[in-house]
Amino acid sequence: MSKLPSLKNLSYLLALHQHQNFNRAAQACNVSQSTLSSGIQNLEEQLGCQLIERDHKSFLFTGMGEEVVEQARRILTSTEELLYFAQSQGKIMEGPLRLGCIPTIAPFLVGPLTKQLQVDHPKLQLNIREDTTDNLLHLLRNGELDVLVLALPVDLQGNQSYVLGRDPFKLVMHQSMADNLHEPVQYNQLPDNSIFLLEKEHCLTGHAVAACELADSTKINPFTATSLHSLVQMADARLGATFIPQMAIDRGILNGTDLVALQPTGQQASREIGLVYRPTTNRRQTFRRLAEFIAQLLPEPLLK
Amino acid sequence: MSKLPSLKNLSYLLALHQHQNFNRAAQACNVSQSTLSSGIQNLEEQLGCQLIERDHKSFLFTGMGEEVVEQARRILTSTEELLYFAQSQGKIMEGPLRLGCIPTIAPFLVGPLTKQLQVDHPKLQLNIREDTTDNLLHLLRNGELDVLVLALPVDLQGNQSYVLGRDPFKLVMHQSMADNLHEPVQYNQLPDNSIFLLEKEHCLTGHAVAACELADSTKINPFTATSLHSLVQMADARLGATFIPQMAIDRGILNGTDLVALQPTGQQASREIGLVYRPTTNRRQTFRRLAEFIAQLLPEPLLK
DNA sequence: AACCTTAATTAGTATTTCCGATTATAGTAA
DNA sequence: TTACTATAATCGGAAATACTAATTAAGGTT
Numbered sequence: 022m023s024k025l026p027s028l029k030n031l032s033y034l035l036a037l038h039q040h041q042n043f044n045r046a047a048q049a050c051n052v053s054q055s056t057l058s059s060g061i062q063n064l065e066e067q068l069g070c071q072l073i074e075r076d077h078k079s080f081l082f083t084g085m086g087e088e089v090v091e092q093a094r095r096i097l098t099s100t101e102e103l104l105y106f107a108q109s110q111g112k113i114m115e116g117p118l119r120l121g122c123i124p125t126i127a128p129f130l131v132g133p134l135t136k137q138l139q140v141d142h143p144k145l146q147l148n149i150r151e152d153t154t155d156n157l158l159h160l161l162r163n164g165e166l167d168v169l170v171l172a173l174p175v176d177l178q179g180n181q182s183y184v185l186g187r188d189p190f191k192l193v194m195h196q197s198m199a200d201n202l203h204e205p206v207q208y209n210q211l212p213d214n215s216i217f218l219l220e221k222e223h224c225l226t227g228h229a230v231a232a233c234e235l236a237d238s239t240k241i242n243p244f245t246a247t248s249l250h251s252l253v254q255m256a257d258a259r260l261g262a263t264f265i266p267q268m269a270i271d272r273g274i275l276n277g278t279d280l281v282a283l284q285p286t287g288q289q290a291s292r293e294i295g296l297v298y299r300p301t302t303n304r305r306q307t308f309r310r311l312a313e314f315i316a317q318l319l320p321e322p323l324l325k
Numbered sequence: 326m327s328k329l330p331s332l333k334n335l336s337y338l339l340a341l342h343q344h345q346n347f348n349r350a351a352q353a354c355n356v357s358q359s360t361l362s363s364g365i366q367n368l369e370e371q372l373g374c375q376l377i378e379r380d381h382k383s384f385l386f387t388g389m390g391e392e393v394v395e396q397a398r399r400i401l402t403s404t405e406e407l408l409y410f411a412q413s414q415g416k417i418m419e420g421p422l423r424l425g426c427i428p429t430i431a432p433f434l435v436g437p438l439t440k441q442l443q444v445d446h447p448k449l450q451l452n453i454r455e456d457t458t459d460n461l462l463h464l465l466r467n468g469e470l471d472v473l474v475l476a477l478p479v480d481l482q483g484n485q486s487y488v489l490g491r492d493p494f495k496l497v498m499h500q501s502m503a504d505n506l507h508e509p510v511q512y513n514q515l516p517d518n519s520i521f522l523l524e525k526e527h528c529l530t531g532h533a534v535a536a537c538e539l540a541d542s543t544k545i546n547p548f549t550a551t552s553l554h555s556l557v558q559m560a561d562a563r564l565g566a567t568f569i570p571q572m573a574i575d576r577g578i579l580n581g582t583d584l585v586a587l588q589p590t591g592q593q594a595s596r597e598i599g600l601v602y603r604p605t606t607n608r609r610q611t612f613r614r615l616a617e618f619i620a621q622l623l624p625e626p627l628l629k
Numbered sequence: 630a631a632c633c634t635t636a637a638t639t640a641g642t643a644t645t646t647c648c649g650a651t652t653a654t655a656g657t658a659a
Numbered sequence: 660t661t662a663c664t665a666t667a668a669t670c671g672g673a674a675a676t677a678c679t680a681a682t683t684a685a686g687g688t689t
Contacts, residue, residue: 023408023412025332025336025401025404025405026408027331027332028329028331028332029329029646032329042666043666043667043668044665044666052646052647052648053647053648054648054666054667054668055647055648055650055667055669055670056646056648058667058668059646059647059668060646067408069411069412070411070414075668076654079655079667080666080667085411088410088411088607089407089410089411092403092406092407093407095403095605096400096403096407097329099399099400100329100330100400102396103372103393103396103397103400104329104330104371104372106392106396107373107374107389107392108373108374110374110389111392178604179483179485179604179605180483180604181483299483300482300484301399301483303392333677346635347636347637348634348635356679357678357680358636358637359636359637359678359679359680359681360677360678362637363637363638363677366637379636379637380685382634382636382687383635383636384635384636
């Protein structure tokens with residue numbers, strides 16, 4: 022069996038990939054340029070393949086180089102996790118925790134969550150990143166995030182999850198439009214093109230359409246919004262109706278508007294919120310505890 | 326950030342865990358006992374915690390030590406995979422492949438599979454281990470196996486899978502017992518205690534009972550067998566009936582007996598066969614290809 | 630009591646890693 | 660053209676590390 026590549030050299034490769042420049046990468050690693058350079062060469066020799074194509078002045082990662090970077094990132098992440106886990110003696114709810122959250126949850130969760138955690142677990146350093154489901158799953162996979170808060174169902178791509186609770190959808194529209202409607206609202210009472218949704222990148226769109234049984238797409242306005250706050254503004258301007266999760270309403274997203282929230286059609290007109298983590302994690306206990314915290318902040322907690 | 330533990334020291338720890346003896350572990354690593362000893366101490370210092378409890382004469386892994394071993398195993402496995410992946414230039418269907426298979430599939434799959442692979446992919450070194458679903462999943466998780474052939478559904482514990490096909494169950498009994506039965510066989514026509522099954526460790530038992538809608542447990546004989554071949558022997562001795570998968574019948578498990586295979590009750594009286602692998606693998610292409618090979622050998626292939 | 634086995638320790642050696650300086654190459658500005 | 664800048668590779672020596680053999684210490688066995 023040939024010798025394993027060293028973690029140090031793998032980290033050099035990652036830095037080089039990130040900075041795309043030997044000097045800056047070396048600086049980031051606190052080593053000299055020559056050290057990093059020979060580290061990479063060493064790695065190429067051990068792996069028996071070319072990782073970067075050089076042309077005296079510059080370089081480019083090969084396909085294999087990119088692949089190796091991906092895997093090296095996972096290996097280094099696991100090792101860092103092991104180090105942290107051991108150093109903290111397996112204590113839960115301590116140290117840095119990088120949490121990813123989708124944009125239709127984050128603004129309504131982050132505030133109360135951080136406040137609560139600061140009181141109960143001051144040693145936990147919560148670091149939050151807001152992005153789409155797909156991007157977050159990628160970052161989780163690569164070890165750039167530790168745990169995600171997503172709306173389910175979603176293809177977990179081999180990750181594991183705790184179900185935290187449900188978040189009902191409400192059909193939100195201007196007071197003046199709601200006068201002659203009965204709950205749950207039948208969509209055929211609404212004019213065509215009168216329902217506004219988020220861009221398709223947001224999983225909320227699909228979840229809302231499915232959960233609220235909005236099969237009739239002629240009701241959906243092709244113009245999409247980029248945030249719940251935009252949707253609220255559009256509805257308040259009497260452009261039409263929209264779906265807003267209860268969570269956002271509880272946090273006062275409708276305050277100062279003339280909007281009303283009505284019950285939409287749908288057996289279970291709600292989305293499920295889950296906490297997602299790598300199956301190889303060593304921080305399950307922390308995640309479990311975190312899950313309980315977050316569940317408490319949901320309209321319909323299912324945990325604990 | 327403190328320094329990462331070296332892979333070398335982690336491998337020393339693994340060896341020590343495996344051999345439970347410094348000298349033998351050192352030998353296995355091709356280093357001296359003192360090297361290994363100080364390597365472990367080094368590791369403990371870096372991780373800032375005790376991994377083994379020593380009492381001048383012997384030692385014992387601490388709880389944390391066991392945890393670290395588990396994770397170290399994963400890290401080393403990933404790194405070895407990276408090394409192999411790079412060295413083989415990402416070529417598929419080459420090199421060693423450690424496949425785990427459950428006992429109710431292995432005897433009927435391994436023969437034709439290895440024969441076929443030797444012809445089409447002679448550079449693939451197939452290494453097969455037969456064990457129960459639970460044990461195989463554990464070995465997969467720990468990197469001691471690369472890929473599993475299991476009967477589904479089963480809790481994949483975060484692993485991923487390809488569905489390969491279906492394998493129908495047949496109700497097998499002695500000719501003389503089958504005379505006045507109609508297919509699909511109604512179980513109430515059978516005497517009590519007349520159906521023999523495998524030990525509960527075998528997932529086939531549960532799958533067969535569910536798929537063939539055998540709710541009436543008074544029909545099940547409490548005496549269990551340890552292999553399909555035993556079941557066949559018992560049925561041939563007119564002790565009763567049993568469920569045998571089509572795959573085994575196709576491979577001639579009933580040859581030389583006076584048994585007949587009847588269609589049991591059940592909408593879809595069959596089990597699903599799947600190929601299971603770690604979500605972090607870098608050999609998806611190989612597994613995909615292997616999946617196609619195995620699917621061809623199933624009674625009802627679903628792949629390709 | 631003598632001997633064996635165990636893991637830790639020590640001191641010296643070998644190896645590896647790293648740095649600083651230099652080189653080679655290409656692009657850019659005067 | 661001629662400097663000047665920026666890039667990555669190379670080289671020689673210094674520092675750090677890893678390794679070994681021999682020894683020690685302690686418990687168990689004969």
